Amino acid sequence: MSRKADFPGLVTSSGKPWHYLDSAATAQKPQAVIDAVTKALGVDYATVHRGVYTRSAEMTLGYEAARRRVAQLIGGREDEVVFTRGATEAINLVAYSYPNKGRVLLSTLEHHSNIVPWQLAGWQIDVCPLTPDGKIDLDAAERMLTPEHTMVAFAHVSNVLGSVLDAKRAAELAHSVGAKLLLDGCQAVPRMAVDVAALDCDFYAFSGHKLYGPTGIGALWARGEILDAMPPWQGGGSMIDRVTFEKTTYAPPPQRFEAGTPAIVEAIGLGAACDYVAAIGLDAIHAHEARLVAATREALRGMNDVTLFGPEDAAGIVSFAIRGVHPHDLGTILDEEDVAIRAGHHCAQPLMEHLGVDATARASFGLYSDEDDIAALLRGIERTKRIFG
Template sequence: MNVAATISRKADFPGLVTPAGKPWHYLDSAATAQKPRAVIDAVTKALGANYATVHRGVYSRSAEMTLGYEAARRRVAEFIGGSEDEIVFTRGATEAINLLAYSYPDKRRVLLSELEHHSNIVPWQLAGWDIDVCPLTEDGRIDLDAAADILTPDHAMVAFAHVSNVLGSVLDAGRAAELAHGVGAKLLLDGCQAVPRLPVDVAALDCDFYAFSAHKLYGPTGIGALWGRSELLAAMPPWQGGGAMIDRVTFETTTYAPAPQRFEAGTPAIVEAIGFAAACDYVANIGLDAIHAHEAKLVAMTREGLGRMNDVVLFGPDESAGIVSFAIDRIHPHDLGTILDEENVAIRAGHHCAQPLMDRLGVPATARASFGIYSDEDDVAALLRGIERTKRIFG
């Protein structure tokens, strides 16, 4: 039995059907993943029969929901090899990176790369860091040889994507950590595209911070996490104030709760945390090694099919993780995306919140197909048929 037939779980995902009951070839998982029934059911139950606030109620349902919420924190931590006191729940990876950029006490220089998502560029600018930029190799990887030449003891942070959201290229995180630590800097990995596709163990990666979101991991929107080494989180001041993050408040002074609670002001995303944990369970039950092999096969099929078209330019390495970006001569990616939609094929078209990378590639935009647990050979075939139709339309 082939890998794709073994892994594809379309029946678990009620969103993968059009209103007319036809298959929907969803190839935009890098933007957001569809939700399995297990996650939908967990969220429905948490929002209904189990719902109550957390941390404040003395009644039994609040106590039970508090236990469930903190169990979700433990599950998310376990999913990446961390511990519960190292997981800060945030609104997503964007907020996680903003939190770090603003709250990290040693704001000096940060080294980014040319392929970073805007959410790993703009927060550093707004928080007042000095930014250096690492170039890419010819095949679209972060050039760590160049990083070694750029890094100095003036750098307090290195912030790289673990997997590029445009090119699918996978960072050699171990070497990045070695280089960062060699000059006394800390390493943040943007793990949004990695956690749904690769086994992640923050201890083995030797990073200092790891940011990721739930919605790309088949979980709810509106929640993500910042993992940080406990001693580093303990040294960071809060960046938002309100309820839940305090120890004692007077009009004269306020003392704060320990990390991670000091970074979670206000009523948290209770229901979303429950769904986040359910998504971790769902993915873990399938196995990330199997998911990676499944997506690698679909990437290879797609790149092979596109490679047979003389007017198609492929970007990124051949062994990209679950993502294929490309451009077609004389056809704007937005036009391609519109015509593919008529064929019930959904791709991403645009700059993918990575305008500096588009400048580096010399294009205004790319078309991007990205895969998930539910993707299969039929989706690849539909994509290739739709591209051929688009090319005929444009002559």
Template sequence: MSAFAPTERAVARWENEGGAVVHALRDQFPGVLDWHYLDTAATAQKPQVVLDAMMRAGGADYATVHRGVYARSANMTLAYEAARRRVAEFIGGREDEIVFVRGATEAINLVAQCYPKKGRVLLSQLEHHSNIVPWQLAGWQVDVCPLTADGKIDLDAAEAMLTPEHKMVSFAHISNVLGSVLDVRRAADMAHKVGAKLLVDGCQAVPRLGVNFVSLDADFYVFSGHKLYGPTGIGVLCGRKELLDVMPPYQGGGSMIDRVTFAKTTYAPAPTRFEAGTPAIVEVMGLRAAIDYVDAIGIDAIHAHETELVRQTREALRSINSITLHGPEDAAGIVSFSMEGVHPHDIGTILDEEGVAIRAGHHCAQPLMEHLGVPATARASFGIYNDESDVAALVRGLERVKRIFG
């Protein structure tokens, strides 16, 4: 608890002393000290409280779950299931609607493979590869919705494209490249009108927007723990219970069974039937600690802070006449850009020499790069540990890039 106290004190000053609060938060992230880390959209750094929780779970508290009759195993099982309840509370779902998976990629694969009514799926041009390839592998017929001029999913076009043949719509809540935000409720209404279900990729949204599974009216919602200041190797599929109950298991093994014989096996109810094998016990404990950490700061405060950093960054980059900004003005936590005559990899390399870490490449969104007419972009993405000094360092580094390639 003592490791968490500095955050609680800092939160109380957030509105009046924003810079001081961020500095207090930065001190709690071992991975960002003396480094301008602007790649949170790829993976967020972890606060010490999460690292400590994982150390305890993997050390003094460690035991298997769901199988042991000894006290420590029983206690770890209680903690593991308490983490499931905590996740449900955080995103507004029910405990029996939360499936622990390795990440959002596995969650989408699970739905693509196991949803019993395969047919046409409507995606958009801005989707991450993990929201494209699984549908292709599972044999779905893929249709693609265009984007608006400012890089948002064109829901007017999507509505015109939807037919009763569409069994699924699968969109990103926030684009990992452009930062554009989806009107999830409208997307859900459109999908349901033709009898389709809506899956939402919430990887970029859960760390920076308030998410309520019920009010969004989605059918499936997925996210990864490591985008939420938690560990890698753990993610969440939140699905309507009535849909999970009619889906067959994704994998077979221990824990997900009711009874096994060589003649026939029966399966446990959802969500257990989708959690074959020994689970990621330590990572689940880390995810719970990350949720507690983010909740203590407040999602609204995080979103407001990142929105201001995006505004400052876009304003500063507009002053560099060789830079083209991609995406909408109201992007959430992400700024993607191109510099005339300079490959993004060169931008990233020079910025690294300046102590600034950005992402450069196609960001696992090659169809979007084709739509933008570029091979790749440079991307700066923000977290709760970033402040104006990171924006200033980025701008200084880009001015050096311009001088070198001038």
């Protein structure tokens, strides 16, 4: 399953295997995506939506086909998919443009991208606690939610703990008080099947670069009737119907929210990434990563000086700390062993405070990860422990 041969980035400059365990930050790119981007930048390149010449029309078809592939991947309609620069921009779009601002319920484990936009846009924030094993406590959320809440915004999968939200129940709780549910799907979409209709959420945001696609592209899915009721966030070309100095009218969604020349090539690359993971199957990817998480946690649990964070059924992510070793030191020593992990607060400082640490070490898997990567990680940890004695 590991598919390492599809990923040219998984070797060092000297040609040795590179044990990349930082997929939660950004995923390596398969050759199919690289080829799609290269072709789009080369013999296919033209602008979209404006040209009357053949290549522009063909590029427009490719760009809109990418939107359709994104919609198919998450079970939505293509006219409900807005291309954004990533999940951060998608959440900002909702925070600023959703017309019924009020109270928003977040959780302790949220990424900064699902905290700061709500603060900047003037929402009143309440924070849902976690269960002892690091999941969003939906029993507490049920007690906290009131009719004053117009939005609930939760991570579908935690970028630090790998804990998976019961999104269907979260939607039921939000809707019971008249609130909408936004899911940050950055860590979910690359590693499990997502169906927005079955989840019954109202907004779903994710980034392309964690889904084996390019940087600078992501998507916001939202129910059509909600998008229809939302005013544009940014103004410029492409998002208009008619412009005069006295009044401007706007295009329907999703174009209303895509001001300016879009990330054409990046969108096509994202479409290729969707095709790539769909051909493998997200259920198979999830099962593969679950086996790697279980094996890693079992090995680390056998080390007395290692603390594991998060639930046993974490999706694709293992966060841990070694007593007496700062995660940055561990990351530096592992790098000497051609092992790449993430070390730090992972853009989740409130969660670090909750855990009582400044930082954690995080190993995160992709569909290309395998047991050799785990073995290299464990060898590096043992070397680090010997160094720090």
